[in-house]
Amino acid sequence: MKGDPDMVEIHDVWKSFDRGRIEVLRGVDLRVRRGETVALCGTSGCGKSTLLNVIAGLEYPESGSVRTAGRMVGSERERVDLLRHKVGFVFQLHHLMPDLTLEENCFVPVIAAGGKRDDAMRLLHELAEATGVSHCLKQRVRELSGGERQRGALVRSLMNEPELLLGDEPTGALDEANREKVFAILLDLVRSKGRTLVMATHDLDLAKRCDRVLRMRDGHILDAA
Numbered sequence: 001m002k003g004d005p006d007m008v009e010i011h012d013v014w015k016s017f018d019r020g021r022i023e024v025l026r027g028v029d030l031r032v033r034r035g036e037t038v039a040l041c042g043t044s045g046c047g048k049s050t051l052l053n054v055i056a057g058l059e060y061p062e063s064g065s066v067r068t069a070g071r072m073v074g075s076e077r078e079r080v081d082l083l084r085h086k087v088g089f090v091f092q093l094h095h096l097m098p099d100l101t102l103e104e105n106c107f108v109p110v111i112a113a114g115g116k117r118d119d120a121m122r123l124l125h126e127l128a129e130a131t132g133v134s135h136c137l138k139q140r141v142r143e144l145s146g147g148e149r150q151r152g153a154l155v156r157s158l159m160n161e162p163e164l165l166l167g168d169e170p171t172g173a174l175d176e177a178n179r180e181k182v183f184a185i186l187l188d189l190v191r192s193k194g195r196t197l198v199m200a201t202h203d204l205d206l207a208k209r210c211d212r213v214l215r216m217r218d219g220h221i222l223d224a225a
């Protein structure tokens with residue numbers, strides 16, 4: 001929307017590991033508009049996951065500024081608040097709890113955010129229908145197929161109605177048919193709800209279906225216009 005601040009505004013961000021021995025982000029600048037879908041590409045180890053973690057407030061950079069969903073990412077309290085209310089995360093491996101049912105897993109972020117049970121139940125059924133997992137909500141995750149787990153993880157990531165969805169190879173562990181299916185659902189859900197997506201991927205075909213493809217190399221984003 002005109003006049004709205006960008007969803008992600010990153011300026012001159014530096015991040016290293018191992019006491020500075022591994023320099024990963026070297027002066028990254030990035031702006032992502034609200035409602036945009038962006039794919040982040042680059043060779044393994046170039047820093048895609050690190051950048052997603054910095055955007056979400058899971059990693060804290062040595063220097064530079066990070067503003068996510070209109071908030072400066074600073075104190076621990078701000079970062080927790082961001083993760084509870086503004087940001088959803090979906091990973092290559094689903095990270096669902098195997099001994100809980102899919103429904104129970106999906107309620108975890110709702111409980112953490114103090115959401116209302118009835119509203120959450122309505123949203124759960126809407127998302128489960130859209131992703132095709134209604135039939136297995138009451139099953140334990142360990143009993144589900146890989147595609148069902150990943151679609152379930154997508155549902156869970158959207159249960160706190162995040163303005164920004166971050167994906168770290170969200171379909172990377174699936175076979176080609178499931179990858180295509182889950183990605184189409186993901187993109188459709190993000191766009192139909194006016195959400196913003198930033199996704200790391202090695203799959204150029206999937207990346208090209210986002211509004212913008214950014215390439216990372218040597219700790220920078222090459223085309224962060």
Ligand SMILES: Nc1ncnc2c1ncn2[C@@H]1O[C@H](COP(=O)(O)OP(=O)(O)OP(=O)(O)O)[C@@H](O)[C@H]1O
Pocket residue numbers: 017018022024042043044045046047048049050051200
């Ligand atoms: N907690 C950590 N401690 C030390 N080194 C780390 C840590 N996290 C990441 N790194 C290193 O930082 C570099 C960037 O890692 P990152 O996971 O961000 O890359 P990536 O582009 O997402 O890779 P991939 O495509 O393989 O997932 C790698 O060299 C990695 O080993």
